[in-house]
Structure formats: structure tokens, C-alpha cells
Amino acid sequence: MLDLVLQALATLFDPENFTYLVLGVLLGLIIGVFPGLGGIAGLSLLLPFLYGMDEVSALATLIGLVAVIPTSATFTSVLMGIPGSSSSQATVLDGFPLAKQGQASRALAAAFTSSLFGGLFGAVILTFFVQIARPVILIFGSAELCMLAIFGLSMVGSLSGKSVVKGILACGFGLLVGSIGAAPATGEFRMTFGVDYLYDGIPLVIIALSIFAFPEISELFRKESAIAEGTDLGKRGWLLGIKDFYKNKWVALRCAGIGTIVGAIPGMGGSVVDWIAYAHVVQTSKDKSRFGKGDIRGVIAPESANNAKEGGALMPTLIFGIPGSGSMAVFLGGMVLIGIEAGPSMVTKDIELTYTIIWSLAIANVLGAGLSLGLAHPISKLTKIKFSYLAPFMIMVISFAAFQATKSMSDLWLLLIFGLIGIFMKRFGWSRPAFLIGFVLATQAESYLNMAVQFYGWDMFKRPGVLIIGALTLVSIYYSRRGAVDENAELMQKISAKEINRTPQFIFALVVITFMLFAFGDSIRQSFLGGIFPLTISIISLPLALWLLYLLWGQKKVHAAIFDAEQSVDEGVFKAPWFEPVLWIAGLYVLSVIIGFIPAIMVFFVCFFTLKAKSGLIKTAALTAGGVGLLLLFGHFLNLQFPQGFIHFPI
Template identity: 35%
Template sequence: MSETLALLADGVAHAASPAILAAIFIGAILGLFIGALPGLGPTAGVAILLPIVVGFDGTAAIAALGGVYYGSQYGGGVTAILLGIPGDSAATMTVIDGHALTKKGQAGTALGISIAASFAGGLIGLIFLTLFATTIARAAIAFGPIEMTAMMVFALSLVSVLGGKDPVKGLLALFVGLWVGVIGLDPIIGIPRFDFGEVHLMDGIEFSILAVGLFGLAEMYSTPIGTAGKASGPRFRFRELFPDLRKTLSCWRELLIGSVVGFVVGVLPGAGATAATMIAYALAKRLSKTPEMFGQGAIQGVAAPESANNAASYGSMIPMFALGIPGSGTTAVLLGGLLMIGLQPSPMLFQTEPDFVWTIFGSFYIGNISLVLITIVLIPLLASCAFVKPSYLFPSVIGIVCFAIYSINNSMFDVVVAAVCGFIGYVMVKLKYPPVPLILGMILGPILERGIRRTLVGSDGDPMVFFQSPIANVIFFMAVITLFYPFISTFWKRPGSARDQQPST
């Protein structure tokens, strides 16, 4: 322990050099804005800046790319809270309660708890990263395709918690999302599926297009025309943007749940921050004394996914540094950056390049602390949209969204798809179908499909291979319990309530 702390202290001291500090601040600020822009997100941001920063000194380059990564995790919650549009897939769960708080006139409170949760999750994730990087990396090897398939099944089973009061509607939305996820070329044999002869669907539907339509455009479609010109009024006070210590401490359980779940899931290659936020939110709701408040504007519903989001970003660094296995799309790009500066990630990297590794870890600590101050300074600028009349705000947002979507593939077809998704989202709102299960099915479904098919290819089509792993069996059991619990509890409650209504004799 003392040796680890000494190495970390040296790393922080080296990371405090002017060149690396400048790289950290540049990356963090760019990441904050990239995360706040719908349609981009951390993977796109790191990929765009990779050719630029590799010209820096090797350590400064990775520090800058790391700043973009965790900066975008902070920024993704801004538009999720203020506009109901997740900046990236990991911010999807923040929309549920964060935007509900904005509608109640508590945007400042939501943003404040988001900053505090992001910092807490990042700090806890960093501590775990520092103490257990090599040990956890070796343990993560036990999670092969079978275990990852079980993990995705468990993540999707949580739709019974996230689907609102009617689990059947949640499941139907999930199945639609799973179908959307398979549109495009088959990942194994390469044949087109459900493309309806449209060449633009050969690559499937981008998450950002679907999310912007279902959350952002649907929200604007559902706003009555008669109220669109009315001033929205102040929705926050500047002092509310500062994290409230009392409110933050009241969410200590959700912060801890989100941080631990986020870090553990982030370590697993392929799981990603989206699955981490989903599991953390569902678990926090399940363990809450007031689960009915979730979805109605509970600050705990912001604390859990935001802390999980940031903890997962640091957890995903472990398989990248120690095993050379990217835990997410963003760390895959970061892995490319490491290779470009001449470093080969492996368990020996901690012995062969200790100065580099611990300086990067030190830069993460500096960046996480700096982002709290940067975010507090810049969020009032972003949050000022709360004062704008919807009649001015909505056309501006639609214009920005259309430009962002068009810029992804330089295709007007994507803009049309987003508009159609907005209409579908509007219909779902009116029929009270939750959009979150659809989004999560679209994101996690393809990961599940690849895991199932690759496992079956390796086992010559024997489905029993999925039950040969004790770890997978435990996770499958948890998935079954989670999926059917709402139906079982409803079944047991009905006779009791009926008996209660019978007159006594």
C-alpha cells in the first residue's frame, strides 16, 4: 500500500508539469463540450482528436485523450438534464429523473447533483483503479464470451425495473429496440437484415439518431403550440449550480452503488458505461425506500447513473492498460493512441514503464478535480437556455440537432430517420410506452447477439455451453429473478388486496 501511494504521489507530481497540465485542461474542456453535443460522445471526440494529440509528448497525448474521455462523461449529462437529449448513450439514464427535475423548475439542483455525483464516481473509480488495477485485470480474464452473454442478459432483464408501472409495455419496447439493433449487415456472415432495400440502412441506425429522435424531438413535438411562445422563466439560480453538500450526502447510498457498479461493470470488456448506468439506476431504485419517486424527478435517480458513468470510464482503463483489451469503444481508440506512441499494453507495463503509467493515473486525479471547477464555471453558459422561450429555443435546438446528425455521415437520410424516430417517440409518450427500454435494447442487443453467436460457433451449436460456467449460471439466475419479480409480486398482491376489500362478517 505504501509503495502504491508513493508511486501515485510521484505520478501526480509529474502530471503537474506545465505541459501535461495544459494537455489535461485542453482535453477536459473539449470533452465537456463534446459530451454536451448530441451526436458526438466520448468515442467520436477521442477519435477526432487522436491524430492531433499524438504529435504531443507521449504522456501529454494520453493525458489529453483521457481528459476528453472523462470530460465528455461530465458533459453528457448537461443536455440530458436541460433538454432531455442524452449527449451519449451513457447519459440515457440521466434523462429520466434529470429532465423531470428541469420540468419542475429544479434544473440547477439536477446539474449540481450531477457534478457532485460525477466527481464522487470518478474519485471512487480512481481509488479502485490505483489500488486494484493489476489484480482486477487478471480476474477479468475469467469473463469470456459466455459470461459476457450472461451479463448482457442480466442487463436487459432490468427492463422490468425500468419499464415503468407496466412491465409488459417495457418488454414490448425492449423487443422493438432489439429489432432496431439488428438492422443492417449481419455481424458474422455479412448479409443485410431488415434494410428494406435501402442502402443507408446497411450500417444500421446510429444510437445518436435514435436517441435524439425519441427523447429530444419527441419532447418538442409533444409541446402544445399555444404554450411554445411563453417564456420558460428562470429554472435555476447560480448558487444552485454548486454541489449542495447536504443533498449530496443524502444520496450517499446511490453514489456508492453507482460508483461500485460502474467500476466493476466498466472493467468487463465490452460491457461499457451504458450497461453500468442501467444496472446502477435499477439497483438504486430497487433498494430505495421510495422507489415510486424514481422517474418523477428524484435526485437519487441522477446520482446513481452519473456516478456509475464516471466510475465506469476509469474501470475500463484497467483491461486496456494491463491486458491490452479495450473495455469500450473509447478505450479502443485510446489503445490505438498507446500503440501509436510506441507502448504495448500488458501486465508488464506497470513494471517496464512505471513512470508513464503512474503519471497518467496522476493526470486522472488532477483532471477529475479540475473538471468540477471547469464544469461549474461553464455550465451557467450552457444552462442559460433555461431562460429562453421555447418558441426560440426549439427551432435553434432542432437546427443544431439536424446539423449534428447530418455531420455524422453527411446524409440527409439520417435527418429524416431522426424525424421519424421523433414521431415514434411522440406516439410512445401518448400511449405511455417507456422509451428507455427501446434505447437500451438497441444498444445492448447487438452485444448480446455477438456473444451468443460466437459462443455457439465455438461449441458447434451446442446451447448447453452457456450453462457450463458457474459465473454465468449465477448471473442467469439473477436475470430470471429480476425479470419475473414484478409479475410475481403483482400476482401475490392481487389476492391480498381483493381480500382486504371484502366486508368482514
């Protein structure tokens, strides 16, 4: 085996092959920086060049591209609070608070070192296990996958904030939003209001952007300061981050292990792996007080897991020809096009190709993390820019990212609607991670539960895998309540002194309950198999929701469930009313409907810089030209068409 492994390495270091690998890595880094763009966009760029390349070069390019996307996606997650890819959502929780405290370079350095470690770890595991992994992967049947989904849901316990009621409700809300669209078991359409767009449910990227990025952007907008408020760590932060990693190397090792395992299980998908790693580090840490407010471990955990995931995900991809994650689906498609067939032969007669893939993965991770580390310090200076200059670009970026989901105007409207929900969830202390976990796991939990019941019935609880994961779930629940992550803890202490107006949060709770009632009504109209899942969720959630209403209305004392960030923040922090950023963004979208997205963004930039940033003629012109130019450039290379308006410009 060893000689084969080394031989593969030698082929890869052939100058031509190596150049292609580097090109793949560079492309992956550039694409990964933009939220919403992932392996798919990269592949469509690469594809025309793949023909005529030899197998090794083509594979190296593909792997180089796929491997570093989670690495560079970290930039926006940490610096701007915009989840850069579906597997770096959890990084936002602690990474962005660190950036706000002026420690962006530290967080980035720790993140990239963790990515490097995770990526290499995944490659090592892949090397040793790829030939014997088949029976292990086959152990994970629908019953085990169903149990894993429940295990994932148990993570909500650690991430739900001080109020358990609200945490569970947020998760239930997420599960119900996640079950919009075709029912996995029957294909019936649930809660679609007859809208085509909702047939396949709401895209994850839109939910992640609106729930996490939108509220942060609108808050910064109102504060009118730079992202970084604390004193900058400067170059020191860079070293500090690497030291942080070294101090927490065991955390990184455990999380890389989690990442590889979750990645290797086909059907789990990459979007939960960061949450599981994050919840794991919270549960196993003694001092949990800083989580959610800027704990470096909250960055190290998800980042070591999400790069390790790719190594794990390659196992089912190569052995069964079944993608272990979204980017692997694309990789598999690319392989088919260059005439390589994934399948059992990849671990027998084509094993040297497999080793080439593994080495490419390892080297790509080293290159990707190295380059990103080099850029961490200069790029982290973005957080020092006055936000009114950054805001239009960030709004452009999230709109562009959301628009990648299905390339229709509805993407933007949904971003706005759920952005509003995100703003209120943040304001009233509803756990946003709990909502997101519910949303991500809704389809998996439902379809695997349905399959497990039909395949095994009660016998599913006789399977050792199910029992082990079940036990893990109980352990996780036990540990989760001992100190939960809460981004609002500090505000919470202040609030106890003064009485607040509870009407706003009461109204928001009513809105959520109305949706739950609607979900209940909709699910009883479906057939048994089609409706049972949302029905059960709404039946569990509704009494809790009523209890919350009672607390908000009748409870005299201070209670963890009663919270309104808006009313406990010191006066003068926010310089604009909460709806102002929403109106700006809504204005942009309304204008897009009329004249198309590109001209609308021109108008938006010009107005915003002139009115909000109060910049002069030349500066406004330059910034607008730069922003629009960037957008058109990307649109050109990725063959994207932007939303057209009623007034049609044939560009």
C-alpha cells in the same frame, strides 16, 4: 508501489504537463456539451498537436479529453432532454423533469458532484487493481457476457411503466430494430431493404436522439412556454444538489461500483452502464413514486456510474490493448500514434505510465466537475428562455448530432422517422427506456449467445459466473415489478374517468405489429444461425401484440394498456396540433435535400423566428447569424461537411 504512484503524480504536476492536461479537459468539456460529438471528434482535433509532445503531456491531454466528456454531456441531458452521450441517456429520465420543474441547477449540481465522485472512485479502483485485474477480466467469457446481456434486458422490468404487455413489446420492438443490418453470426443482411445505409444497422445516437429528445422538443414546441415551468430554485438549488448527493452517498457508491465493473468488462460497451445503474437505484429504493417524474436519485445513479466507467474501461484497454468502450478505442488509437503500446507491459515495465494515466484521470475529473459545477447555475438559466426562441437551436443541435453518426442525409431522415415513433410511444404509454435497452442489447445478446452456444453448449450453465449473473437476473426481475417507473402515472389517474377514442393507439399498435410480422418474414428467409434471433424475438412478441390489440379493441373496462396522453391532457395546454413540429422539421430536411443543410437552416431560422417567435427584424437577423455562425465554426474546426443539396454551393 506507493513511491511509483507519487512519482507519477509529481511528473504530472510539472507545469508543462499540467497545462496540457488542463487544455485536454477544456477541449473535452466543450466537445462533450454538443450531443453527438464525443471522443472521436476531440481526437481528430488533437491529433495534429500530439506529434512532438512528450509521452506524459500527450497522455495527459488525451485522458483529460476522454475523462470529462461524460461530465459535460450532462448539460444537454438535464437542461434539454437531449442525451448528450451514449452513457448519459438514463440521466434524461429524471434530470429533464427536474429542469422542467425549475430545479435545473439542483439536478446539475447533484450530477456533477456524482460525476466527480464516480470519476475518482474509478481512478482509485484502477490504482489498486490494475496489476491483478487480468485473471478477473478473463473470467468473463462469451457465456458470462451473454448472461450479462440478459441481465441488462431484465432491467426492462423496472422501466416498463404500468402495462407489462406494452413494456415487453417495446423491448421486443427495440430488439428487432436493433437486429437490422448484418447478422453477427453469418454476416447476412437482415431487413435492410437493399439500402447500403442499413448494412451496419441503425446508429445508436440516432435512436437515442429520436426516441428521447424528439418527442420532448415537439411537446415543448406545442406548449410554447419555457422549459422550466415551476418556480426557479435559484442559487439555492446549487447547494441543494450537493446536499442531495451527500444524502445519497451510498447510492452513488454502489452505482460507481457498478460503473467500474461494467466498464472493465470488454465487450459490454458503455451504453448500458447508465441504465443498469438507474434500474438498480429504482429497484433498491423504498419510495419509487417520483422516479421518471424528477427524482434526484435518478440523476445521481447514472452520473456516478458513467464517470466511474472510464476508470474501469481503462483496465482492459491498458492490459490487453482491447478498448472497453467507444472512447477508449479512440484513446488507444491516440496512444499508438504517440508510440506507446498498450498491452501486458503496461502493468510491468511501463507501470509508471499507467500511474500517470490514472492520476490524469483523477485530476481531469476534479477539474471537469469543478468547472461544470461553476457553470451549472448560469447555464441553467437557459431553461427560463421562452421555448420558441430555444426550439430552432435545439432542432439544429439534434440534426447536427444525428448527422455525426454517418455523415449522410439518411441520418436525418431516420431521425425524423424514429422521432415520429418516439412521439407516439410517449403519447400511447409505450416505455421508451425499454425500447432503447432492447435496441442497445440486441447485437450483444445475439452475438454472445451465438458464441456461448458454440463454445460451451449446455455446459455454459455449469459455469459459476453464469450462475451468479443468472441469480442476479432473477433477483432483479423479482424486485422490478414492485413499483415500476412510469412517467405517465399522473395522467393515468385522470384518464380513468372518461372514455377515450382508442383508434389512434390501435393504429400505432398495428404499425408495430406490421413491423414485427415483417421481421418474422424476413428472418425465416435467412439461414438458421442468421435468422434464429429475430425469429425467436418475433415469435415471443407477436402473441403479446395480438393480446394488446384485443385489449385495445374489445376491452370494455379501464386497463393499464389503454392510454392516450393526448386525450387526457387538459385543453389549452397544447397550442399547436401534434404534427406541426414534425412538419417544420420535415420541411427543414426537404429543403436541405434541395439547397443543402446550411442554407436550409438559414431559411428555417428566419421563418421560425419571424412566424413562431414573432420576433422583429434585428433580433431575427442576430439569432440566425449566431446559430449559423456557430454551426460553421464547429464545422470548420472539426472538418465537417454538411449535407449538400441538388443545388451545389462550393463552400
